[in-house]
Amino acid sequence: MMEELIGFVMGNKQRIKVLEIIESKGPQPADKVAKFGRLTGPVVGRALEEVAGKGLLREKGGVWEFTDLGVELSKELKKRA
Template sequence: MDELMGFITGNKNRQKLLALLGSKGEMDAARIAKNMHVVKISVDKILAELVERELITENGGLYGLTALGTDVERSIHAI
């Protein structure tokens, strides 16, 4: 868990994306990019990293937090 928290907190956009999904729920990549004010290609890269680490899932183009992602997001938010 500490390694995942370090991975997330080491990049502001990763942290913002996780917090966004934690507060707003499932979203598609274009909407995430718009909310974060970041180009979609950067968001796509971050999404791929978070899916690979099983922090988020993709279902029909919508991304949402996994149980692990929710735990990490809450732990970071509590800091």
């Protein structure tokens, strides 16, 4: 399962960037993620929805944050970096 998720995230630069921003800056609204990543709103929105669909992020009150699975994935990616 974790290998599939890592492949899913690593297969798309925007997904990687979105997760890196939330990891480094903490929970953020989508517009801030777009600003920090120098990405367009639609690109960030799609990336957020994709990773949320895999259970890595969730939105609470307009702010995106890691789920427990997302935290676990983030730790695994750091080990491999």
